[in-house]
Amino acid sequence: MHVDSKKCEMFRGRHMRTYSPVMRCYGIELSNEIYIKRDDLIPFAFGGNKARIAEEFFADMKRSGKNCMIGYGSTKSNLCRVLANMCYSKGIKCHIINSEENADACTETNNSRLVKACGATVHYCTKNNVAEIVEQVMLQCEAEGYSPYYIYGNKFGKGNEAVPVQAYVKAHSEITGQYDYIFLATGTGMTQAGLLAGKRLNGTNEKIVGISVARGKIQATDTIREYLSAYYENQGLHIDLDDEILVEDSYSEGYGLYTPYILDTIKLMYLTNGIPLDTTYTGKAFAGMLSYIKENHIVGKRILFLHTGGTPLFWDNVDDIFRQRITRSMLEEFVREIDLELPVPLSQRVDIEKYVDKLYEKAHIVAKVENGKVVSAVIGYTENLTGNMSYITLVGTLPEGRHKGYAAEVLEEYMSDCKTKNIDGIHLHTELNNASAICLYKKHGFTCCTDECEGNSRKLHMVCRF
Incomplete structure (x- = not known):
């Protein structure tokens, strides 16, 4: 057409x-x-916002006398989607560079599909070799007779701020x-x-x-x-x-x-x-x-x-x-029931409602649900970490979820999620007299570090490094 x-x-x-x-x-x-x-x-x-921003890039490209657009971003990038579409509408050659941690495993998204639908040439790279790929694409464009415009300036992404x-x-x-x-x-x-x-x-x-x-x-x-x-x-x-x-x-x-x-x-x-x-x-x-x-x-x-x-x-x-999943009320019900099982109840140390709010909004939660009720969960933090180590703040299985392998299942999933996020390891505290929990953690590669006192209970600090 x-x-x-x-x-x-x-x-x-x-x-x-x-x-x-x-x-x-x-x-x-x-x-x-x-x-x-x-x-x-x-x-x-x-x-x-990238529609407005793309307008500025195209105006600058025109002022610069360039005739080939080079964009950069992830496969989720809204800017790459708009640039590719705008290039097509203007009849301008377009190259898009997508970077991920693993260049061979770039995730396809609706944005990346639209980029390809607009005829852009897509190049994949890792975060570590962006400059190298930008330079290669610019040289390729020049060899084909184009005058390339890279939206971020030079190959190191400087100069066009x-x-x-x-x-x-x-x-x-x-x-x-x-x-x-x-x-x-x-x-x-x-x-x-x-x-x-x-x-x-x-x-x-x-x-x-x-x-x-x-x-x-x-x-x-x-x-x-x-x-x-x-x-x-x-x-x-x-x-x-x-x-x-x-x-x-x-x-x-x-x-x-x-x-x-x-x-x-x-x-x-x-x-x-x-x-x-x-x-x-x-x-x-x-x-x-x-x-x-x-x-x-x-x-x-x-x-x-x-x-x-x-x-x-x-x-x-x-x-x-729109999938049914853990709601805040389900999480609070679980925390309150687990609280009754603890040697030193959480409710003696924290405001449960505020604690649940924090977990629900900021924590990473892996849970097993039966009949609409959370029966086993591992809850921790995987962002803004000290030493790139995740901290598990709460682990528990309610009586109706025990002896079903749920504790190991949710722990393994949590550990897998941390590895996916390139976290270096996990640490946690458990009761010194909780032999079954300590055994579970040791089976999954945790080692004992320090014996610490918290109020009237003794806590064992355990660490697993990947």
């Missing part, structure tokens, strides 16, 4: 200049007014002075940097909070500061980098990973407001925003969530989102 690229350009450009709508969210207000800016409805390639920031400097003008807080998913950091620069230039004072979907707080903050510095310098602005950069990294299981709480949040938003979120970016950020509001006792404020897109990713996990 013949595609008239000029007509495509006229159609796309007209719609890209329209503002995205803002909607009020119901059923999740938490004593605030919560709104959502639907950049996912920008009518090109499923929209999202100012370009994407402009997208959300412009977008900030659509929401200037209307909200007390703006929340968004923060990945590359370019969107948050744009909002912060827009806030500075427009003279507003709302708090802009990024919920990190991948990086730790320090790395994410440093990256955003680099984008801001490059943008201010590019614009000839002599502005001190004293912007308040708020990034929260405590709500993420890691890039592309998610908890039952995140799934429940996505389900709730779809059922109550008809808005799709995804497990990689927006769903994780929206869940993090709700936790942040509760933990910081924010009430009576006008709050905006920026929906940065990712609708194809919603369909990647739609079965998980």
Whole structure:
């Protein structure tokens, strides 16, 4: 079929200049007014923040006299999806570089399928050889007579930081002075940097909070500061980098990973407001925003969530989102029953409701369910780790789940999950007189480290290194 690229350009450009709508969210207000800016409805390639950002990259490519686009990201990348589609609509050659921990095991997603459908040439690499592959692709393009444009600058990903920031400097003008807080998913950091620069230039004072979907707080903050510095310098602005950069990294299981709480949040938003979120970016950020509001006792404020897109990713996990799974009430019932079995009850040391909230929102839970009830579980932490070691905070099997091999089954699954996340090992504490638990842990490679005293009980610290 013949595609008239000029007509495509006229159609796309007209719609890209329209503002995205803002909607009020119901059923999740938490004593605030919560709104959502639907950049996912920008009518090109499923929209999202990357539709705005891609526009800036293409404008810069045109100014630079280049004629071949090179993008980079994971197979889940929204930016890669939009770049490939925009290249097709403009008749521009496109190369996409996808990196994973293992280049031979890149996970196919709806985004990666759409990239291929748009005719982009896809290259796979590991995180460690991105620069090498970028250089190879650039040389290949040049050998074919093209003048390549790599969105991040040189092969090391430096030199083009100012370009994407402009997208959300412009977008900030659509929401200037209307909200007390703006929340968004923060990945590359370019969107948050744009909002912060827009806030500075427009003279507003709302708090802009990024919920990190991948990086730790320090790395994410440093990256955003680099984008801001490059943008201010590019614009000839002599502005001190004293912007308040708020990034929260405590709500993420890691890039592309998610908890039952995140799934429940996505389900709730779809059922109550008809808005799709995804497990990689927006769903994780929206869940993090709700936790942040509760933990910081924010009430009576006008709050905006920026929906940065990712609708194809919603369909990647739609079965998980709507599948029956462990609910918070199921978890609390399990914890309270296990509490009755412990030599020193948890309820003597912690507030059970707050403890369950923390587990449900931030812990990694592997459980065995019978007749709608959790009967065995291993619960621990696999993010923001000290020494890259997971800590198991609670292990237990209720009487009706014993002598069925459940304890070993959930422990083995938890250990497998940790290995998948490239965690170096696991440590835990168990009662010194709990011979059956100690035996189970030893069978799975745990060794005894120290004998510690906790209140009236003796605890054994055990470690398993992979």
